Amino acid sequence: MxxxxxxxxxxxxxxxxxxxxxxxxxxxxxxxxxxxxxxxxxxxxxxxxxxxxxxxxxxxxxxxxxxxxxxxxxxxxxxxxxxxxxxxxxxxxxxxxxxxxxxxxxxxxxxxxxxxxxxxxxxxxxxxxxxxxxxxxxxxxxxxxxxxxxxxxxxxxxxxxxxxxxxxxxxxxxxxxxxxxxxxxxxxxxxxxxxIDPEYYQSVSPGNDYHYIQKLKENGYSVVTNAGRHTIQKGLHNFLLAAKEVIFRAPKTIFLLVGAGDQYYELIEHAAGLGISKNVIFADFQRGKRLHDAFEISDLFVMPSVSEPFGLVPLEAIHFGTPTLVTKQSGVAEILHNALKVDYWDVGNMANQITAVIQSNNLGSTLLSAQQEDMRRSxxxxxxxxxxxxxxxxxxxx
CATH class of the missing domain: 3.40.50.2000 (Glycogen Phosphorylase B;)
Structure with a gap:
């Protein structure tokens, strides 16, 4: 053929x-x-x-x-x-x-x-x-x-x-x-x-490039990450609204946003307007090791998309050892039966689920094991x- x-x-x-x-x-x-x-x-x-x-x-x-x-x-x-x-x-x-x-x-x-x-x-x-x-x-x-x-x-x-x-x-x-x-x-x-093909994601070199975030983690901070285009489709305004609620309950939380797009500067201004700029890091578009390191350093990956046909990135996050939360309005939710799921518009529930993971000693690892099993079936x-x-x-x- x-x-x-x-x-x-x-x-x-x-x-x-x-x-x-x-x-x-x-x-x-x-x-x-x-x-x-x-x-x-x-x-x-x-x-x-x-x-x-x-x-x-x-x-x-x-x-x-x-x-x-x-x-x-x-x-x-x-x-x-x-x-x-x-x-x-x-x-x-x-x-x-x-x-x-x-x-x-x-x-x-x-x-x-x-x-x-x-x-x-x-x-x-x-x-x-x-x-x-x-x-x-x-x-x-x-x-x-x-x-x-x-x-x-x-x-x-x-x-x-x-x-x-x-x-x-x-x-x-x-x-x-x-x-x-x-x-x-x-x-x-x-x-x-x-x-995803696990063999495709071989680390180029050991160690994590996000040294400053690693130092924060050593001082008790949790890291919640998103990676993707900064566009209306990705629901990042709601993600930052949820971040504000999470930071109020758990001040030692860092939100890492990896990506670029037409909402990039708008989102920076939005974070400033919410008063959470010191807890939000905009890392711009990354690929290869720096993207993989962003997954590895995170306690939770969140995909808050308004409408996501599939969403490959949560699978990549799981591969690198990070549990995921996705919106119900995503295709990947159809195969990740054990992912945390919220409606994109439900900021309160999104904040609740993020907080539950970062404040628990074992919820994240339990979710990760179950999500890795979901991936093995695909x-x-x-x-x-x-x-x-x-x-x-x-x-x-x-």
Whole structure:
């Protein structure tokens, strides 16, 4: 089975969980005898031997925006003059590059990840006549925090899902969003949860880079961490409201926020307005060892998202030995049966559960053991086998 796969990023040149998920999924697909050619919007060295990487655009990595803002759909705006051409020109370049690959490559099926690749995926399907699988890791409904988002992006998502032969949703939550907000029939959508590959997360070197936080812990402080994009989707304003309540009850608590985004400075001001700045550390975007060290130094990881299609980061936190609290409005809650869970809007309950963990001698370790068992029941190998089944049935149906 030869797959033409379209994606926007692959580690180490990635800004978040989408690239990590693509990498680990492709590795498992390759182990299931799937031959993958992964089409990227840039040229770079990835040192990957389990699939072929092809640049659709002859542009070096340093000229491409792979920051967390690359996924901010508000950048792709409509003005009185029409589309923001600077933003969409690059999509056109990517699409033309993909079409060039299609004209010179033999393959059985197209697999496209998220809306950034959907225009190119539609063109590839129309050009080749091959079946198209679109993999929905997030929707504009999620990115806008459950509100009306960018209508142009919504339209791209809608046409991508309508034209696709099959849709893979990363959670039942995402499937329901696709059905309700995009009017896609349920029988066209398969739910396949994300996972993590423990071998991917090998520490580069021993020791923890957060020496100042380590000193605080030695002086009796607890550490509660969040890592992710600082956007309306992630629910960080409510997280800081909960932090204020926790700090009132347990003053020796530090809240560590790792990430960047359009709300970064707004959140710093929010923490100051709440009077909790001395207990909140904004560590900006981190990757690799510094991100892993943030997990390892924490007593609890919190994902307070308003609408989270899946949420890979809690699984990473558990892998590095930190129990998690997630919102009920997240896909990962479907597989983490033993995670603490709250509604994103229930600040009081969020504060209560955080306080319970940091003030208990053994609740955190008990939760961690149970959550690690939840993770063992989920694997990329199982996900890959299910996706191969979708490939085979789609090819037979053509």
């Amino acid at each position: 030869k797959v033409l796969m379209l994606g926007w990023e692959i580690p180490p040149h990635n800004s978040g969980g989408l690239g990590v998920a693509c990498y680990q999924l492709c590795q498992s697909l390759s182990a299931n005898n799937v031959d993958i050619e992964f089409i990227l919007p840039y040229e770079a060295n990835h040192n990957i031997d389990f699939m072929k990487l092809t640049a659709a655009v002859a542009r070096p990595i340093n000229e491409v925006d792979l920051s967390q803002q690359a996924y901010d759909s508000s950048r792709y705006s409509v003005t009185r003059e029409g589309l923001n051409s600077q933003s969409f020109d690059y999509f056109d370049e990517y699409t033309m590059g993909v079409q060039s690959v299609v004209s010179s490559t033999e393959f059985d099926i197209i697999h496209a990840h998220d809306w950034l690749t959907f225009r190119a995926a539609i063109a590839a399907k129309q050009q080749s006549g091959k079946p198209l699988i679109v993999h929905v890791h997030a929707t504009e409904f999620d990115r806008s925090g459950g509100n009306h988002g960018n209508s142009v992006v919504e339209e791209i998502e809608y046409f991508g899902m309508m034209i696709a032969d099959r849709i893979i949703a990363v959670s039942q939550l995402t499937k329901e969003v696709i059905m309700k907000h995009y009017n896609i029939p349920a029988d066209k959508i398969d739910v396949i949860h994300n996972s 694997s990329w190998s199982s996900a890959a086998k299910n996706i191969v089944g979708i490939y085979e049935s789609s090819v037979r149906s053509v």
